[in-house]
Amino acid sequence: MRLSLIILLSVLVGCGGSLTDEQRKQLKEGSEQQVIRKVSEAEILEEAFKKGRAIMEELENAHVSQDSVAVNYAVAVHWLEPGSSDASEIETQLIEAYLNSMMLGEELKDNVQRIGNDSLLYTKAVVQELPDGVVEVKGTWNIRMSKKQLVLDMDE
Numbered sequence: 001m002r003l004s005l006i007i008l009l010s011v012l013v014g015c016g017g018s019l020t021d022e023q024r025k026q027l028k029e030g031s032e033q034q035v036i037r038k039v040s041e042a043e044i045l046e047e048a049f050k051k052g053r054a055i056m057e058e059l060e061n062a063h064v065s066q067d068s069v070a071v072n073y074a075v076a077v078h079w080l081e082p083g084s085s086d087a088s089e090i091e092t093q094l095i096e097a098y099l100n101s102m103m104l105g106e107e108l109k110d111n112v113q114r115i116g117n118d119s120l121l122y123t124k125a126v127v128q129e130l131p132d133g134v135v136e137v138k139g140t141w142n143i144r145m146s147k148k149q150l151v152l153d154m155d156e
Helices: 002-014 021-033 041-061 066-073 089-103 147-153
Strands: 076-080 111-115 119-129 135-146
Touching: 041 066, 041 111, 041 119, 041 135, 041 147, 066 076, 076 089, 089 111, 089 119, 089 135, 119 147, 135 147
Parallel strands: none
Antiparallel strands: 076 135, 111 119, 119 135
16 A cells, blocks of 8 residues: 555656645545554454444344445455354354353353454354254354454544
């Protein structure tokens, strides 16, 4: 992004310095993204929960496809059922933790985990109560988010 901002400035200087409204807008947006701001891990986690819950509300209530939600929010959305073979290691661990919590009678809450240095994974279990009163974990929604995008979204 910084290189494209420098190239844009070089082109503008070479063209006599007159800017169109669109170029001014792009320059302003580019410079706003270059601002250094200090954000705590707690604020990033709070934003991840907020964004994850907003995405879940949209998935549950609006009946939209997970692909359109993923594009709209700039995230990766993955539905996972217990025993599924297409799960990442952390997704498998999380669904097992949900299953264990359910067996212990604990409330199944949504969760955010760090993945590496640049991503977070929001998960939420989907449960169904069977006619005999047993609660079954149908699966989990897994939403992978970029830390950078979360920070950028904080000002919107």
